[in-house]
Structures are given as structure tokens and as C-alpha cells.
Amino acid sequence: MKTAQTRFFVGQIVHHNLFDYRGVVVDVDCCYQGDEQWYERMAVTRPPKDEPWYQILVDNSDGEAYVAEKNLESDLLQEPVEHPLVQYFFECFENGFYKKRTPSH
Numbered sequence: 001m002k003t004a005q006t007r008f009f010v011g012q013i014v015h016h017n018l019f020d021y022r023g024v025v026v027d028v029d030c031c032y033q034g035d036e037q038w039y040e041r042m043a044v045t046r047p048p049k050d051e052p053w054y055q056i057l058v059d060n061s062d063g064e065a066y067v068a069e070k071n072l073e074s075d076l077l078q079e080p081v082e083h084p085l086v087q088y089f090f091e092c093f094e095n096g097f098y099k100k101r102t103p104s105h
Contacts, residue, residue: 013078015074015076021059023058023065024081086098
């Protein structure tokens, strides 16, 4: 089994190539971690399961998405994302990226 190298990181703003929305990465899986029913129903282009997948907070909504790396690109706007959960994952937005919130003890 190959080890996947990720192109994107937590806090990075990305753009979905197929569905034309922006979002911020909140989690990264080195390979697909969902169930087979979801993949069959939702992954219409059948992206590779053995490559990275990302949990995304979708801009201007309260939605989230689980997206294959193949369908993402860096967002050129590098502007903040409007989503109600951003504050729970990130401390601030600086230089086009979100800074991960440090866990409180």
C-alpha cells in the first residue's frame, strides 16, 4: 500500500473543481474513511479511495463536505470563509490561512 502525500493542510482555503465552492480544510485523511454506501451515492466521479480526502467547512453555508484531493485546488482569493464552525476549529485568519485552535486543558 502506498503512503499518500497530502497537497492541502488544516487551515488552508480550497476550491472544489466540480461544484465551484470554497471552503477551509478542518481534517485530512490519508485515504477514504467513509462507508461504501456513501461513496456509491455521493462520489459521482469515483475518485480514488487510496489518495487523501479532506473534511471541508463550506463557505457561506453551515454545510460540511468530505472531498477527494483530486477534486480540490488551492483557492486564489485567500479570503476568510464564512461558516458558523470556523471559530471552533481556528483561532484567527492570517496571511490567507487559518491558524488552528490550540486545545485548552
